[in-house]
Amino acid sequence: MKILGEEFFEKDAVSLARDLLGKYVVFGGFVGRVVETEAYHEDDPASHSFLGKSFRNAVMFGKSGVAYVYFIYGMHHCFNVVCGGSGRGEAVLIRAVEPIEGVDEMKKNRRVDDIKNLCNGPAKFCQAFGISRMQNGTSLADGKGIYFCEDFENGGKPRTTRANTDFEVVATTRIGISKGVDLPYRFYIKGNLFVSRG
């Protein structure tokens, strides 16, 4: 289980959004397989970085491989991966993951029993994993907090999910935005049961 390092996140947001699909995200005792992402960059009117640096989006303009977590609609958190190289204002939103480990705790956090309804949305994923603004600006490459890895062996047993490369990627328009609506920056694993909308 090798942790993805800073260099993995230095590519542009659209490339990283594709490359994160099938990777495993780990935080505390929670593990999920990334099945749906969206890309945002500075020349994109739907991006928080579009209007330039501010107090809220400052970490978006910092180093690649850092978490950008923001609070929205008065009740929800969304988790993004800063990328594109230093100061580029690019990030990838994690929209959905397939629950792998810590499922019982996720159910408690979400107060929901249906496994398909635990992490199938950006704020649901944060609620299930217990991610909040505490994680804003933290490194994803130092192995101390949230991190990503290529493979995950389920307690030494054979993995219950399909191999990383065994899927097709679908690119569509993004969800929940009013600008840049035609850009095909949403990516998900074709046929996966845990995406927010198939």
Added chain:
DNA sequence: CCAGTGATTCTCT
């Protein structure tokens, strides 16, 4: 469909 909820940004003074 639409309300809830609060941070952020826009649009005027």
Added chain:
DNA sequence: GAGAATCACTGGC
């Protein structure tokens, strides 16, 4: 500054 509008969402009709 103040008030209005907007918002990378979710859950309950």
